[in-house]
Amino acid sequence: MNILMVEDNHSVCEMMAMFFKKEKWTAEFVYDGVKAVDKFNEDPQRWDLVLLDLNLPKKDGMQVAADIRRISPVVPIIMLTARDSESDQVLGLEMGADEYVTKPFSPLTLIARIKALHRRIAMGNVGGKEPASESDFDIQTPHFKLNTKTREAFLNDQPIKDLTPKEFDLLKTLASKPKQVFSREQLLQLVWNYEYYGDERTVDAHIKKLRQKIEQVGPKVIQTVWGVGYKFDDSEV
Incomplete structure (x- = not known):
């Protein structure tokens, strides 16, 4: 890695x-936000993961995350933050981070988080990039289909592009049981594999970004059930 x-x-x-x-x-270290964006932009395909501090000189981590996301919509980003503010953490996720780890952190915990994220991506890359046949899709509904091996998702045969690892896993979880309502706590447990000790608004931030990408190709299929959580429903598409 x-x-x-x-x-x-x-x-x-x-x-x-x-x-x-x-x-x-292999790891490279940069110590300010401007150099971080420059280094990433030299060869975006080179990086398997970005660990990003929130408080940086020259350009803060929020802006760095947004800049990196514009260069690469899919590279995994874990934000490191000493701030306890819930709004800062949610904003970081909305700016493009997949997860955040609050300082001070245990190096072993961070290593485990990196391995889990990388393992999910590696599993998704099994099988190469050949176009999938209908039989290859793990989830199929009247208007939606998803392939976990190629990590592709389609709505009305249009690809939902640039899904981050967490967004894909969240979509897979919801779509695996259409019309079933999942609470935010359930989604934290299922998608973050019990490893994540964050606020439930983390789910809201990821849902917001996921909806934006889905609605670029079709109607809203992730619905809010007020006071409960979220569900996937494409029956009225």
Whole structure:
């Protein structure tokens, strides 16, 4: 795995460098937001993951996340933040981060989070990029189909593009049981695999981004059930 870590605390970088080396991962470290965007933009395909501090000199992590997302809609981003503010954490997710880890963090916990995210992506890449046949789709409804091996999703035969790993997993979970209402707590448990100790508004932030991408190709199929949670329903498309 090739990781870009954006962190202005050199001690944290040195500590994580030891853990990355133990895992036999390659990592590069940059210490301000401007250099982070420049480094990523040199070769966007090079990076398997971005670890991004929220408080950075020259350009803060929120703007860096937004800039990286414009360059690559799909590269996984884990935001590192010392802020406890719920609004900051949700804003970070809305700006493009897949997850956030609150400082101070355990290096072993962060490594486990990285492995889990990378494992889901690797599983999704099994089978190459050949176009899928109808029999290859794991989920099919009258207007929607999803292939977990190629990590492709279609609404009315139009591809839903640029889904991040978490957005894809969230869509898969909802669409696997059409019309069933999932609470935010259930979605945190199912999509984040019990590893995530965040606020339920994390789900809201991901739903918002997911809806935006779905509605680029079709009508709203993820519906809010007020006071309960969310459901997938394409029966009225």
